[in-house]
Amino acid sequence: MQTFHSIGTTTDWIVMVVYFIVIMLFGSYFGRYTKNTSDFFFGGRRFSWWLITMSIVATGVGSHSFVKYSAKGFEHGISSSMTYLNDWFFIPFFMFGWLPIIVYSKIRSIPEYFEKRFSPSARFLATILLLLYMIGYIGIGFLTLGKAVIPMLPEAFTVFGMTLPITLMGAIMVIAVITGIYITFGGQTAVIFTDLLQGFILLFAGLLLFFFGITYLGGFDLFWNLLPTEWKLPLADFNQPANFNFVGIFWQDAIAGSIGFLFMNQGLIMRFMACKNVNEGRKAAAVNILFVLPISAIVVGNAGWIGKAISVVSPDIVSPSVSPDQIFVVVANIIASPGMFGFIMAALTAALMSTVDTLINATAAIFINDVYRPVQKFVKRNVMSNNERDRKELLVARYASMGVTALGVLAVLAFKNFPTVYEAHGYFHSTLTPPLVVGIFLGVFWKRFTPAAVITTFVGGVALMILGARYPGILIAPFDHGIEMNPDHPYSYIRALYNTLVCTGAAVIVTLTTQWQRKIISTIRGKQNQKMIMNIMVAITIMVFAIVLFNVSMLSVQVFATIAVMILVPLTVTYYVKYDENLNTNGLTAGSINIARNLFKGGDPNDQEGETVLVYLKRVEGDETVVHFSNKDMAKMKAEVGDLVYISDKRKWMGGLKSIHSVFGEPHDEDGTVYITPDQTKHGLFVDGKILEAEKEM
Amino acid sequence: MNFSHTWLPFIYLYGLGGILFVSGIIITIKSGSFDLSRKAHKKWMWVLLFGFVWYLMMHALMTWAALDIISVYSVPIVLLGMVVVFIVVTLMLRKTGGA
Numbered sequence: 111m112q113t114f115h116s117i118g119t120t121t122d123w124i125v126m127v128v129y130f131i132v133i134m135l136f137g138s139y140f141g142r143y144t145k146n147t148s149d150f151f152f153g154g155r156r157f158s159w160w161l162i163t164m165s166i167v168a169t170g171v172g173s174h175s176f177v178k179y180s181a182k183g184f185e186h187g188i189s190s191s192m193t194y195l196n197d198w199f200f201i202p203f204f205m206f207g208w209l210p211i212i213v214y215s216k217i218r219s220i221p222e223y224f225e226k227r228f229s230p231s232a233r234f235l236a237t238i239l240l241l242l243y244m245i246g247y248i249g250i251g252f253l254t255l256g257k258a259v260i261p262m263l264p265e266a267f268t269v270f271g272m273t274l275p276i277t278l279m280g281a282i283m284v285i286a287v288i289t290g291i292y293i294t295f296g297g298q299t300a301v302i303f304t305d306l307l308q309g310f311i312l313l314f315a316g317l318l319l320f321f322f323g324i325t326y327l328g329g330f331d332l333f334w335n336l337l338p339t340e341w342k343l344p345l346a347d348f349n350q351p352a353n354f355n356f357v358g359i360f361w362q363d364a365i366a367g368s369i370g371f372l373f374m375n376q377g378l379i380m381r382f383m384a385c386k387n388v389n390e391g392r393k394a395a396a397v398n399i400l401f402v403l404p405i406s407a408i409v410v411g412n413a414g415w416i417g418k419a420i421s422v423v424s425p426d427i428v429s430p431s432v433s434p435d436q437i438f439v440v441v442a443n444i445i446a447s448p449g450m451f452g453f454i455m456a457a458l459t460a461a462l463m464s465t466v467d468t469l470i471n472a473t474a475a476i477f478i479n480d481v482y483r484p485v486q487k488f489v490k491r492n493v494m495s496n497n498e499r500d501r502k503e504l505l506v507a508r509y510a511s512m513g514v515t516a517l518g519v520l521a522v523l524a525f526k527n528f529p530t531v532y533e534a535h536g537y538f539h540s541t542l543t544p545p546l547v548v549g550i551f552l553g554v555f556w557k558r559f560t561p562a563a564v565i566t567t568f569v570g571g572v573a574l575m576i577l578g579a580r581y582p583g584i585l586i587a588p589f590d591h592g593i594e595m596n597p598d599h600p601y602s603y604i605r606a607l608y609n610t611l612v613c614t615g616a617a618v619i620v621t622l623t624t625q626w627q628r629k630i631i632s633t634i635r636g637k638q639n640q641k642m643i644m645n646i647m648v649a650i651t652i653m654v655f656a657i658v659l660f661n662v663s664m665l666s667v668q669v670f671a672t673i674a675v676m677i678l679v680p681l682t683v684t685y686y687v688k689y690d691e692n693l694n695t696n697g698l699t700a701g702s703i704n705i706a707r708n709l710f711k712g713g714d715p716n717d718q719e720g721e722t723v724l725v726y727l728k729r730v731e732g733d734e735t736v737v738h739f740s741n742k743d744m745a746k747m748k749a750e751v752g753d754l755v756y757i758s759d760k761r762k763w764m765g766g767l768k769s770i771h772s773v774f775g776e777p778h779d780e781d782g783t784v785y786i787t788p789d790q791t792k793h794g795l796f797v798d799g800k801i802l803e804a805e806k807e808m
Numbered sequence: 809m810n811f812s813h814t815w816l817p818f819i820y821l822y823g824l825g826g827i828l829f830v831s832g833i834i835i836t837i838k839s840g841s842f843d844l845s846r847k848a849h850k851k852w853m854w855v856l857l858f859g860f861v862w863y864l865m866m867h868a869l870m871t872w873a874a875l876d877i878i879s880v881y882s883v884p885i886v887l888l889g890m891v892v893v894f895i896v897v898t899l900m901l902r903k904t905g906g907a
Contacts, residue, residue: 188874196863198825198859201856201859202835205836205856206841206842210841330880339809339874342873343813343814343871344866344867345817345821345871346813346817347813348816348820349812356816356817356821364821396859399859404866555835555839703839703840719847
């Protein structure tokens with residue numbers, strides 16, 4: 111396989127450095143509009159759909175997509191776009207299930223949902239799985255960054271007479287250090303605005319590359335006719351080859367990947383939570399998936415398609431044996447002029463860094479929220495003031511970010527031996543998402559789903575997944591749809607089907623046998639030596655799980671051990687976990703969204719559809735929790751005292767940057783004026799004399 | 809061209825994907841979170857159904873274009889036409905109080 115080094119010119123490197131500086135300054139400028147990170151992500155709820163839509167582009171497109179989809183475009187043609195065009199099937203579940211729940215229940219992280227919906231132990235296990243998922247994602251990000259940068263670097267450099275070779279892992283370690291510096295200067299609080307700009311730039315850079323490529327080849331007709339028929343098809347062959355087939359990728363990406371991305375990507379969820387209301391979040395998701403993703407599919411894959419066409423017409427310029435993960439850089443260098451190539455590479459690497467930064471900070475946030483604080487609470491070591499605690503948590507968050515970055519670099523080792531980033535990412539998604547995906551999905555849509563079932567999904571499901579990974583030819587093969595097993599990387603994609611099925615199976619069986627578990631536990635509770643029985647049960651559970659985890663004995667013994675895990679875990683959870691189905695599901699399942707809205711508002715929602723009104727602000731001292739409109743304006747909005755209101759600067763292009771949420775207070779008689787306090791004015795970043803727009807929320 | 813590379817993936821994608829999509833709509837309606845008595849939610853039903861047909865058409869047109877049954881240039885033309893229909897209908901629903 112042909113690999114490249116020292117691609118690019120000095121001009122390209124200058125353009126890259128300037129680009130990074132401009133992006134950091136842009137982010138820092140908008141960062142000043144925010145009081146703190148927590149307010150920005152969780153309490154702000156201020157932004158319009160279009161702003162969030164564009165900021166999501168950098169999260170979705172920026173993260174490894176250019177490298178991995180160009181690679182598959184080069185190997186297999188336009189079907190590289192299929193993973194971008196299969197996200198619509200779960201959108202009803204997201205728009206009318208998960209999205210309103212995360213907004214109205216005010217959860218700050220996915221593990222927190224597990225605690226509220228199930229139990230602290232479910233939260234603990236969800237935290238472990240989510241941290242593994244996030245760290246793995248960071249590892250994929252670093253691997254892609256390394257693969258993107260390596261072709262631009264020389265094979266070796268000389269310092270003090272010593273020649274040091276540049277290796278992938280060496281480059282990744284340097285990138286990890288630079289990423290840490292980028293976090294410090296770029297600032298997480300400005301990430302939405304940085305991503306907004308980068309979203310536009312990425313789309314522009316990708317489409318520009320396509321235009322240059324088509325021009326280079328002599329027009330679209332020539333390009334299209336150069337591609338063989340099977341390369342023009344939008345979907346891959348049903349079940350071959352093993353490293354890129356439709357059915358495997360359907361289960362890995364359209365099912366596990368789509369639910370994983372929409373339901374458990376903490377970075378993405380933070381974006382939706384920053385929307386001014388649930389409806390704006392729905393608009394952001396709909397526009398992103400319907401219109402931005404198809405454009406993104408062209409943007410991220412076209413370098414591979416162009417590379418393939420060039421390799422057909424001029425194999426001396428682009429050899430068919432070019433390493434697929436390098437094709438993006440190789441093609442960009444051939445068809446873009448010096449400087450422009452630097453711009454494209456800068457857009458790619460900066461977006462990748464932004465994605466990795468977002469993931470590192472989100473992972474650190476999960477660590478603080480779901481590990482550090484619960485542990486502190488458990489050991490009751492909280493004899494300090496709020497300021498002291500904030501300072502301590504900030505310090506711990508910084509250490510956590512460093513630790514997460516280091517673990518992310520280590521995670522690269524698990525993926526670097528895959529032939530392409532695409533396959534590494536596919537394997538990663540197929541393996542790590544199913545337990546959490548099943549846990550969240552059934553938690554939201556099945557009220558009867560119990561803590562015993564979710565914990566068994568996490569433990570028993572994982573045990574079955576380990577068995578599948580260890581004996582793919584026996585356990586995954588029945589589900590392989592005719593895909594040939596590659597012994598080096600068996601069933602990278604279709605394992606998602608097996609993993610999802612075993613996790614769902616564990617969840618459903620345990621839920622449906624809840625009454626039996628309760629009967630058995632009730633009998634045990636009636637015994638005098640109940641504690642001893644339970645201690646023995648826990649010890650046996652750990653022992654049988656260890657048999658599977660550490661690959662002790664033959665397959666039949668491990669299967670028996672897994673069955674034992676599936677029986678003992680639910681019993682143990684039923685004994686130890688206090689759970690009230692009605693209390694624990696209130697406002698946390700799709701069937702109780704109206705209760706969630708009620709809890710969110712603190713009263714009955716007012717769904718009468720009123721008009722928006724334009725008002726000027728008048729500063730008055732008074733209650734910070736309410737704002738006051740005239741009787742007439744409230745009538746126009748069909749609002750009552752106590753309803754929720756959203757006030758924003760009328761200039762739509764600000765995207766809700768200057769806005770507040772509040773509550774309607776007692777009305778006055780000054781039409782076209784809202785009475786708000788100086789603090790509310792400051793919080794909303796409102797300017798005297800500017801027209802404000804007010805709308806009743808509920 | 810081989811059926812397993814042309815229409816079998818398409819049928820599998822929109823057959824199984826369609827079952828999941830319709831299940832999502834039915835489950836959210838039954839749970840009450842998707843409430844078609846609310847005008848705003850009726851507009852979302854239009855968006856959801858449009859989205860399904862939009863992607864189905866996109867893949868069908870691209871497959872036909874790849875097989876030289878239609879011109880590749882007709883793909884963006886038809887899709888742009890669909891976007892225009894989407895915008896017009898969405899604006900009409902908004903005017904009638906659906907948004």
